[in-house]
Amino acid sequence: MSRISHKKAGTNEKTRFEKIHTEIMDNSVKASKAVASEIASLIKVKELQGDPCVLGLATGSSPIKVYDELVRMHKEEGLSFKNVYTFNLDEYYPMQPDALQSYVRFMKEYLFDHIDIPKENIHIPDGTLKQEDVYAFCQKYEQRLEELGGLDLQILGIGRTGHIGFNEPGSSVNSRTRMITLDSITRIDAASDFFGEEYVPRKAITMGVGTIMKANRIILMAWGEGKANIIKRTVEGPVTYETPASFLQNHPNTTFVIDDAAGAELTREKTPWLVGTCQWEEALTKRAVIWLCQKLEKPILKLTDRDYNDNGMSDLVAERGSAYDINIEIFNKMQRTITGWPAGKPNADDTYRPERAEPAKKRTIIFSPHPDDDVISMGGTFIRLYDQGHEVHVAYQTSGNIAVFDDDVVRFADFVKDYSEAFQLEDKVAKELFDRITKQLKNKKPGEVDPKEVQKIKGLIRRGEAKAGCRYVGTEVKSHFLDMPFYETGLVKKKPIGKKDVQIIVDLLQEIKPHQIYAAGDLSDPHGTHRVCLDAIFKALEELKNKKEKWLKDCWVWLYRGAWQEWDISDIEMAVPISPEELLRKRRAIFKHQSQKDRPLFPGSDSREFWQRAEQRNRGTADLYDKLGLPEYEAIEAFKRYHF
Template identity: 70%
Template sequence: MESLEKKLNSINKRLTYYENIPTVIYKDSSEASVAIAHEIASLIKDKAKKNEHAVLGLATGSTPVGVYDELVRLHKEEGLSFKNVITFNLDEYYPIQPDSLQSYVRFMHEHLFDSIDIPENQVHIPDGTIPEEDIYDYCDQYEAKIEEAGGIDIQLLGIGRTGHIGFNEPGSRPDSTTRLITLDKITRKDAASDFFGEEYVPRRAITMGVGTIMKSKKIILMAWGEGKANIIKESVEGDIKESIPATYLQEHDNTAIVLDTAASEKLMRINTPWLLSSCKWDDELVRKAVVWLCQKLDKPILKLTDENYNENGMADLITKQGPAYSINIKVFNELQHTITGWPGGKPNEDDKYRPERREPFPKRAIVFSPHPDDDVISMGGTLIRLVDHGHEVHIAYQTSGNIAVFDDDVVRFADFVLDYTEAFDMKEQKAEKLFRKINDFLKSKKPGQVDSPEVKKIKGLIRRGEAKAGGRYCGVPDENMHFMEMPFYETGRVKKKPLSDEDIQITVDLLREVKPHQIYAAGDLSDPHGTHRVCLKAIFEALEIVKNDDWAKDCWVWLYRGAWQEWDVNEIEMAVPLSPIELKRKRRAIFKHQSQKDRPLFPGSDTREFWQRSEDRNRGTAKVYDDLGLAEYEAIEGFVRYHFRD
């Protein structure tokens, strides 16, 4: 794997002159995290040879976890010592106790400090328990300790949706120092899942200032996932402005932005490389460029002219593959061939230009659903269509989804059980005892406290019952609904355990039991809690194990999106159109998940209900097809094929 330093040195300036900060892109966050960890390890070793301290500025949140995991591995397996390391954390909520689930003190000890040999007195994290009248002096002392240590050698940063670094919200001054700040509404909304509700998120935090960060000798800002793509573009390619504090990093002479592929997708060199340099025009890039040109000019594909291409940075394409008419026809046909009303393949028809093969028919299909409602939210219309066409459809609910249920729903269901036993003159002693135990626990439960086993069980059963109702509405029989309850999820907290061999084996066993011709899996990796990402990784690793099985040689994998975002039209390889009636059927299937209706516990940054997000995205996709000059539909669900045997 190429080191971070090598990647920085080999950046092609011709391709990146729109970027105001050196930016390197790795295939995925795991590879990027390892590279960053090795950069830190090199600093620690170099400083140790000189008998000096390495001073690290550390960040929290999901973004740096992979870096910390690799540092721990280097310590345990390769003997990397942290005895010469001094650390300063960026921020901490205020007020908060250090043993709180959401405390950054707890986070750092769980993810790093408890697993390495760093001396306790060399660890510094802002104190969320300081009396408010002492905070000003405390912050000054924090600054003084950094200076006394010789300044920060490497500062790790994540980035928020508002462009905040640390907790320096929009409006923060470039010379600001460590201080108490009020959190932005968007920041609090994004933190709501960690605190089990926005109302429990502290309104303030202690943070290093922008000026403090800018004094660091080297800064590494990390961003993973599609959800960070827009703010990364603004931070890297936009002007410096106080409304996006991350843009201040453009004035630092040793900053690197490190991204995975998904977080880089809006950068010009990734999104529109033809505007920067000559391109190697493969079919995928041509389609992307033509769709972009149509949207820029608000013209359908077949109306694009040579002049349109020449005047919008695509003269090179016309020269190599023109005239415009030929390119237009080719791309139009490619997009048209993605549309099918037969997601399982159409029997007795020529399938040369269809996205799915006609045989075998009917097929066995398995729809993997990370949470108990992702199946109907993201591909409910296609699921119903597969059942209507006579395919054997299975749904695999990968996790219980039990943390996403409100406590009052538990009381309501427990109360129902108690009333049920009374109504049918059944022995009610056990039910009454259980109800009292649950009620007592919930009355004394603190925000963010892990649920008792009984409460977790009931929450899981609520989600399971809703999933069954949704599956039945779609026509899937009970015996074809599989509740995997993958162990990585069952912590009772937003923070999950790492993916284990047991999780992968559960997936392998189910695949070998069903022997599907089609697999549908969630490729929607912007899920803010990371569950989708872990579930997809489990499927990919399971497919590696089974890929040489006889049945797997005739199995196709389709990735869906919809709960958090949608595929771009130029990416879609199978587009399943939905009529107004089918869209209504999909909505009713989603409505079966009553605990997620009206106000889901973890809504993320999108205030719309999941059914509204889904319909808006499906209608939006259909409109793009229509605007490009293709057939007009009410809605479209899009899929991208994953080739696991290549």
């Protein structure tokens, strides 16, 4: 098992820009197990000493796998929590403990109900108090913590604003447990859990920065590309009230444990040539040259020896001979990523093309996590694949039923009723459906799970829109609705991926035996569905590989990114130019998803509509290619190949 080291920040050349000791691990599973191992060791040491072990606990997605591992260690290895006292960081206010969004409920579901911790040892801020009683509660919270000797270990996540706990920007380094007003960005990020921003509480009770800073040991965890920018700002930036997590630079025993994606913006990862000697392999050379172009605002072929030497890349020039040779090499590599034939150009030399010429007509599957990711993320390429005569299948992995407004359900139920009356159908089922649905939705509380019938109707609405999108692209496009079981909870929080989810993918792949697979590699999706859907595809491919399926040798996998983020230009391996006409067709295909038009239920932090995000991102990619000195296009959709 991986271990967390206790080195100080900036103790070697690679980490000299970092002011907090940061451990980067391959993935969140390995990292979470390392954190859980340290917690377990601390519990055991304290037990041997006859002392209580006082833990500060966090909620959210970051610590879930840590809690899973602690539960496993309790059940399989006999790890006892009888000497453990816990203090949770925060709770929404007001909040009932049994509400879906309650952190009391969260902690019970993920940890407390599965271990032997005494109930009286559990401390969580109380969201049911009268407002005038909150101050006294917070004082007692701090007092009880001090009576136990303070926190032995505090685990943290980090918000996009840099908040720890609910200590929003502006929080004092000396702040204690108190009620605070939530930042608008925090409320937007929480909107999906509450089925709408308007239902997110405006206040919360949180442990203060000063309380956190008094912990003997602090571990902060962050996973995914979405946390990369705030991690860089916290670890390498100045200590500032605008980024409360930056106060941790002044804590003597803090470690950030992050995965590769969350560490992507740190200097040692993004621009390692600035912190030491590099092994200039192909991918790093390409990344460095593009970085230099963007920094100096120069096209590739105009870079000089001095440009390289003045920006920490003199050893690259020394190794390769001259800037001219490097420039030509990288220019050619970037030019060869561009193709108007995403499934290969028939009867053409494919030596330097991203895709194979043969077979001339390919079977292609586009996996779409939600019922609109296909057209939002790669609609132009989807259109081109169909227009160029390939057999195109679209596999919609989930129903997308939680992302539909209640008003749309009533509208469709009303249509069924009116249809029945207009054609004088005697069946009363339609009217009963309308009456039942409107009653169910009228009685539904904010944030409450939809009844199964409503979930089904919402799923059918999304399915109908997906079919309309496919028909707009072409009548012979084949759509498959997989309705993977992990998604069907009625909540933003989903079940873990299971064997049934993977088997559904395996069965479809076996049926079609595709030459090409397109899948969403957009792991910054804030709701996690894209990540799970991609994991299911990878597991299915691994299973088929183990079965030695012959067709798999001729199958290539291309990853696209969606509404949240684009590939870094240095990672792009296939760039498909989109003409003005194709961009308009893509927009119209997106418009077929009417329930997501104007104002989607879960827009994330970006207020733009999905078609606007997609077009601006595609135009932005084309602009980057243009600035590198490559051909100028209206828009470009980008892909990275996955090798399995």
